[in-house]
Amino acid sequence: MSFCYRDLISLFNQSFADTYNTRLELGDDEPIYLPADGxxxxxRIIFAHGxxxxxxxxxxxxxxxxxARRRQLDYGYWYHPDGRDAEAQGAFEAVEVKPQAIEWALSLxxxxxxxVSCDNLNGSAEPDRHAFRARVREQALHYLADGFPPRARVFMAALQRHYRRVPLTAADFSVN
Incomplete structure (x- = not known):
């Protein structure tokens, strides 16, 4: 199957451009979220390099x-760049568990x-990718049981229709 970022742009914008005044756009470099301004x-949700x-x-x-977060540049989150020590990496992973659980569901x-993305290639301590993936999986299973956020459900359904996929089950979230 072919995966083209243009399909994601189209599906996202069809789903949310009118209702949330938000568009997904291709960027050249670092990804960023930019709220509307003058x-x-x-x-704009700008993603990297296609x-x-x-x-x-x-x-x-x-x-x-x-x-409130969607009114702030990059949602108002801190970002400690690549090269984090173990403590900063732990803080990064704690913040990333939920979005990466949603990303996993979108991917499926x-x-x-x-x-999973530990996003720390030059850090002083090697991230434990397996432990982080297990935490992301646990969060994904929690969402599956209790419900994904409403906008996530909308976009997951749009992706499943477009790519002719069936609704997700716990078995889909394999740690292998």
Whole structure:
């Protein structure tokens, strides 16, 4: 199956451009969320380099962010860049569990491979990818049992229709 970021842009914008004044856009470099301002009348989720996984990841953050967060540059979150020590990496992973659980569900909803992102290639301590993936899986299973955030459900359904996928089950979230 072919995965084209243009499909994600189209599906996202069909789902949310009118109702949330938000659009998904291709960017050149680092991903970023930009709320509407005096120069651009709509909110923008900008993903990196046309990477399908980057688009899914950035959308997952938006699907989770509440209204107040969506009015702030990059949702008002701190970001400690690559090169984190063990303590900073732990804080990063704690914040990333929920969006990456949603990203995993989005990936499954279109049949795209999911990999957790520890995003710390130059850190002083090697992240435990397996432990982090297990925490992301636990959160995904929690969402599956108790319900994904409403906008996530909307986008998952749009992806499942487009990619002809069935609704997710716990068996889909394998740690292998």
């Amino acid at each position: 120069q651009v009348a709509y909110h 990477f399908f996984a980057s688009a899914l990841h950035e959308v997952a953050h938006w699907l989770l962010a509440g209204e 909803s279109c049949g795209f491979p999911f990999n």
